[in-house]
Amino acid sequence: MLAKNVMSTDLVSLQLGATVRDAIALFQESSLHDFPVIDDQGKPVGIVTSRSILHCAVPRYASDELLAVMKAGPDIESVYNNLAAELDRQVSDVLERNFDEVKGDMPTSAVAAMLTHLKGDSRNILVVDEAGRLIGIISARDIICRLPEKTEV
Structure with missing residues (x-):
């Protein structure tokens, strides 16, 4: 069996010019944890994850302050305020450019x-065609759901 036989083709993606606000709207409308970001030609340029959106809201701390922050954590009001200030930021600023893709x-x-x-x-894992355009996505669940049913042990 090949990747194209198990991939999901019901794609939800963001355009490269989308904002953090657009990404949040997608997260709120779906149960997905990440979305591919594609350019004008439909080629993936990165992935926006729920964690990358949270990184906009939680201030970056110097390494010597990190332990204190991990123990106390930022208060939720500061998280909301920081996120509100980042809503119009481009997803290209927060996306992960290190992602997996296959043909x-x-x-x-x-x-x-x-x-x-x-x-x-x-x-x-993103699935691309020969021109590098996004045509599908494969999750571990996609593979597991296509495993042959186990017979009696």
């Missing part, structure tokens, strides 16, 4: 192996 003719056994060692925070 549709890759064997699912290889895709399954890749899913155990994903780059970045994404939970998915």
Whole structure:
């Protein structure tokens, strides 16, 4: 079986010019944890994850302050205020450029192996055509749901 046989083609993605506000709207409308970001030609340029959006809201701290922040954590009001200030920021500023992609003719056994060692925070592998345009997404669930049913043990 090949990647193109197990990929989801019901794609939800963001255009490169989208804002953090657009990304938040997608997260609120779906149960997905990350979205591919594509350019005008439909080629993936990165992934926006729920964590990358939170990074906009939680201030970056110097390493010597990190332990104190991890113990106390920022108060939720400051998280909301920081996020509000970042709503019009371009997703290109916060996306992860380190992501996994495969061609549709890759064997699912290889895709399954890749899913155990994903780059970045994404939970998915992007599937692209020969021109590099996004045509599908594969998650571990896509592979698991297509495993043969187990017979009696």
